Amino acid sequence: MTTRYYDAHCHLQDPRFGGTVEEILKACQDRGIQRLVVNGTRESDWDRVAELAERYPDLILPSYGLHPWWSRERSANWREDLEARLLANPRASIGETGLDRWMENPDPADQEEVLLAHLDLAERLNRPLSLHCLRAWGHLDAVLRAHPRPARGILLHSYGGPAEMVRPLADLGAYFSFAGYFLNPSQEKKRAAFQLVPEDRLLIESDAPDQVLPPELDEFSLIDPDTGKRLNHPGNLPVIYRHWPPADPERVEANFRSFFA
Numbered sequence: 001m002t003t004r005y006y007d008a009h010c011h012l013q014d015p016r017f018g019g020t021v022e023e024i025l026k027a028c029q030d031r032g033i034q035r036l037v038v039n040g041t042r043e044s045d046w047d048r049v050a051e052l053a054e055r056y057p058d059l060i061l062p063s064y065g066l067h068p069w070w071s072r073e074r075s076a077n078w079r080e081d082l083e084a085r086l087l088a089n090p091r092a093s094i095g096e097t098g099l100d101r102w103m104e105n106p107d108p109a110d111q112e113e114v115l116l117a118h119l120d121l122a123e124r125l126n127r128p129l130s131l132h133c134l135r136a137w138g139h140l141d142a143v144l145r146a147h148p149r150p151a152r153g154i155l156l157h158s159y160g161g162p163a164e165m166v167r168p169l170a171d172l173g174a175y176f177s178f179a180g181y182f183l184n185p186s187q188e189k190k191r192a193a194f195q196l197v198p199e200d201r202l203l204i205e206s207d208a209p210d211q212v213l214p215p216e217l218d219e220f221s222l223i224d225p226d227t228g229k230r231l232n233h234p235g236n237l238p239v240i241y242r243h244w245p246p247a248d249p250e251r252v253e254a255n256f257r258s259f260f261a
């Protein structure tokens with residue numbers, strides 16, 4: 001039987017993919033990829049996420065959220081719009097959202113306000129919540145401890161926090177998704193942290209078009225025509241599974257199904 005793969009986090013709506021989504025999904029299917037969770041990051045891309053999920057209902061699970069890089073441009077009624085999309089589609093998740101102190105001029109209080117709105121919705125509707133966090137692990141941990149969380153848990157996408165926080169975050173209900181970028185030799189610390197992730201909380205993600213794999217592992221060599229920079233292809237997902245030995249595909253499938261079900 002062929003192996004089945006699940007992409008816990010990507011951005012197929014990203015304009016850098018241009019008109020090639022059809023081709024990209026074909027390549028994913030050829031490689032055994034069963035589902036891709038496509039994360040919106042700002043209100044202006046939510047329609048595109050919804051359109052992809054409608055066009056490819058067997059492959060794409062939509063997710064809607066405000067990423068901290070874009071949340072300052074939100075409209076006055078973004079919460080109502082988000083809730084309406086979730087109520088309209090029981091398969092829809094929440095995110096990507098989160099906290100980021102790596103970006104230029106972060107506003108932690110404003111980021112927290114936006115995060116709390118997502119967290120509240122996720123808890124009330126018990127939907128999967130995908131969180132982004134860069135250099136704000138103490139803050140995120142404090143927020144999660146202080147507020148009600150969805151019964152099904154939360155996803156720390158592309159977990160890059162300290163190894164010693166893995167256990168306490170898992171006790172709060174966290175899943176952790178491993179990204180192909182972590183296969184770069186420089187990412188040793190992140191791989192060490194992932195060794196501590198409980199086997200029933202491990203997910204795998206492409207985060208495509210971001211988080212490119214080391215060039216020698218990249219099976220696609222996609223290039224952004226506007227910048228000439230390398231892009232990640234979600235069809236690289238099986239490569240990530242194969243080069244991250246703790247990823248047993250059947251275990252990851254069970255984890256994906258229980259979290260995103």
Ligand SMILES: [Zn+2]
Nearest residue numbers: 009039096207
């Ligand atoms: Zn992302």
